Amino acid sequence: MAKDKIAYVCSNCGQESAKWIGKCPSCGQWNTFKEIRIANDSGTMAAKSAAQHVRTARNDANKPMRLRDISSKDDPRIDVHDGELNRVLGGGLVPGSIVLLGGEPGIGKSTLTLQTILNMPEKRILYVSGEESAHQLKMRAERIKPTSSQNDIPTERHPDIPTSRQNDNPTQQPNDNPTQQPNDNLLILTETSLEAIFTHIKEIQPEIVVIDSIQTIATEDVDSSPGSISQVRECAAALLRFAKSSGVPVILIGHINKEGTLAGPKILEHIVDTVIQFEGDQHYMYRILRAMKNRFGSTSELGIYEMRQNGLRQVSNPSELLLTQDHEGLSGIAISSAIEGVRPFLVETQALVSSAAYGTPQRSATGFDQRRLNMLLAVLEKRVGFKLMQKDVFLNIAGGLRVTDLAMDLSVIAAVLSSNVDTPIENGWCMAGEVGLSGEVRPVSRIEQRIAEAEKLGFQHIIIPKYNLQGLNTKKFQIELHPVRKVEEALRALFG
Ligand code: TYD
Ligand code: MG
DSSP states (O other), X not given: OOOOEEEEEEXXXXXXXXXXXSBXXXXXXXXXXXXXXXXXXXXXHHHHHHHHHHXXXXXXXXXXXXXXXXXXXXXXXXXXXXXXXXXXXXXXXXXXXXXXXXXXXXXXXXXXXXXXHHTOTTSOEEEEESSSOHHHHHHHHHHHSSSOSSOOOOOSSOOSOOOSOOOSOOSSOOOOOTTOOGGGGEEEEEOOBHHHHHHHHHHHOOSEEEEEOGGGOBOTTSOSOTTSHHHHHHHHHHHHXXXXXXXXXXXXXXXXXXXXXSOOGGGGGGTSSEEEEEEOOTTSSEEXXXXXXXXXXXXXXXXXXXXXXXXXXXXSOHHHHHSOSOOXXXXXXXXXXXXXXXXXXXXXXXXXXXXXXXXXXXXXXXXXXXXXXXXXXXXXXXXIOOOOTTEEEEEEEGGGOXXXXXXXXXXXXXXXXXXXXXXXXXXXXXXXOEEXXXXXXXXXXXXXXXXXXXXXXXXXXXXXXXXXXXTOOGGGOOSEEXXXXXXXXXXXXXXX
């Protein structure tokens, strides 16, 4: 047998090198190179045989073809019965694709996945958990659907997380009876050995496989601990080969950690087809699902959920939740018509300006880029003539949302000023506009969508950049438009 190869891989970005180096040439991080052993025969035997067993199709797809001979028909998508997730995936799950769902621990990755597959009784799904016991999963499933007795998850075996290498059958065999209960098709397996997982896959022949999480499973081919770079890479590669050769979609769950000591999903990003990230503050109830990479759809899509007692709820109209219902007469609040992904929504910007108690004033922003806030404050100071040098400025985007849309600038400036002069902005006003360094209001993208959303939510006035008027059919809007060219004009419209 040929000897195994040794290579070095950056644990931050996945860059490979033949020898150890201190600083990664690709991402610039220090001391991230870790030794990995590459098994000579790439791919575990179990993966190959499982894939062959499930289907031997697609062999003829490997011949070179003329581009014009390839049918342009879209791959059929698997509907996951979740509007937000479907959209982020680009219209559903693609057969044979491998999706990585990443996020910090405790954000709700397992909840989202379990909830989704509970809603897909028509598919035979194998949910492999290396983190929780079947009993814990059952409790979670009951919490998600507290009243339904149909979402039973079998719990007879695996009372605890097995250490590894359990060659038992999964807790229940599939039932081919057409009158079966909705979730008879959902099989739970608590297993951490990749080889054992493939044995079960071979037996069950699932239509979808979920691995929760990739950091907990390990293959015998690599002799390092689960979660190390070489394990994560080898396991993901084996699962990728399985997905591609069998046409079964695989969903991988992966933890992100800040230190990068554990092999983060960064390394996996090159391997998988789609990377979706679940983000949000643990202390807020909103969760945002973002596509970071998608071979089958756009990466500008966004899904919004709310974490409830009984699972995640889709938020199909974010604006209504992101606005404080009653802020009449409060200063320091401005509403912006923002776009994240492809959806417009109205976001509340809150600011508090107070005299600095110490020499250096504090500037703090939550949900907004701090440097951008500093720049906007400098514009206010220099171009509009407001003295904020000796003031503390706190900025907050309501709802725990993180907004990167540049059209928020105008509302940030308006909120800061409103708090500074302690004058509330009248109800029914909102705005959208990017602010340049000389205090000019720059045009923003998709102005029509922004105006329409504001109008839909009952706003009567919207401040927009004057440049956006070009080619805009102003007749079709009921809402009053206030086109402005400079920040001063916007502030005059708001505060008189
Ligand atoms: P979980 O899905 O376990 O996170 P992850 O798999 O990303 O580590 O989510 C855990 C958090 O979600 C936990 O702090 C409790 C909360 N939660 C709810 O608020 N409501 C629910 O119905 C469930 C199942 C969890
Ligand atoms: Mg989990």
